[in-house]
Amino acid sequence: MKLQSGLEDFEKNPQIWSLIEQISSDECQDEAFYLCNIDEIIEKHRVWTSELPKVAPHYAVKCNDDIVILKVLASLGACFDCASQAEISKVVSIGVTPDRIVFANPAKPISHIRYAASVGVSDMTFDSESELYKIRNVYPHARLIIRIRVDAVDAQCPLGNKFGCDPIVAAPRLLRLAESLNLNVIGISFHVGSGCREPAVFRRAIKSTRDLYDYSKTLGFDFSVLDIGGGYPGVRGSSINEIANIVNNSLDEYFNDVKIRVIAEPGRFYVASAYTLTCNIHSIKNIYEEDDKGNITETHRMYYIDDGVYGSFNCILYDHQLVKPIPLVENLEANKISSSIWGPTCDGLDQVIEEIILPEMNIGECIVFEDMGAYTLPVASPFNGFPVPKVYYVFTSGAWSDLKETLALPSNIVKIIEESNIKQNQYNPERKTSTIFVDSAALKSIL
């Protein structure tokens, strides 16, 4: 059995941890909860625009469709990648104009294409003949982006088995068909795999798009969009610097003679590190072994927490995520014991950590999981009656004052948020900190 060490290499964000400690010590707080650090999202956007100044980010809504995140990103000027009618509708509903949306799903239900047409979302991807015929029938003026397949040799979630066409054989054939159907193909896209662990793939992919760009010219197309997809890391301590250097150099190498708008579809980069999940231990099972002499010792401890693989930890199954438990105890080194962590449902599959050495903990104590913002909440279900964790949003006063301007929140709403922020007083008795701490229900009801 492989031992996982969740206790290595972690550095606490003091502001977030002090809030977690205060909320979890609240007697009424006995359910799992998230802290969403909005400053982190704002910082990610700053990093993106400084590292990839020529690449317009289209946030992949599927990754975390929290309306607060969408509003913040919209207010910062980001664009959006939507994969379905519902995602488009959500983004349009917050006032984002259709030209800031790419419908980046190469296999779309006809009704979703019709809906995109009805709201004017015209940029959409394809990778097959049948998609071209569908689009010709219901949205002949759509602006199409061919998705080619270029796979990273190592990625957390490879996507090439499902999407993207072979750039050498299939893509030219599809472009010829599109041309014969009189369709408007405006660009090329790829997605190297989510959680890309091979930065060099971006150079291969950009070179491939240039070859196809040159071929498309021979058919009379004049491509204006290059979509370099998602795949950028987002957890604490990760960096997009290496990928950004490769992308920037490759764009200079292959596209410096061409006027083309470069866009990307980052998902986890923006949200992974912003969300920290705190779970409560509600039950414990001690496992004992008896030796030949009749001595009984505890050999293992099973902790049952209030979120599991049917909730936030679906990311273990679907997103191949390795989660790191951090016990909320004073001494991480005390009385360590082989342990496992289980979700709350009645399913034996509902296991969060198979085996790990942890300090001994008790019922009512908490375990914290960082980097839980990507591909967690949108997939979570309340199976067995265990609710999906609620989210608290944290803004520093700087972020809050900027945001209330850019979100153009009416003053009565700002007043409600600032006054409904009871927790701020409750959790900062000295009132020295500048954190604005907003309950999700309060914020969502007014956004």
Ligand code: PLP
């Ligand atoms: N774009 C498309 C079409 C995707 O399928 C995905 C993820 O599955 C993304 C963007 C976001 O990828 P990531 O979260 O790795 O940036």
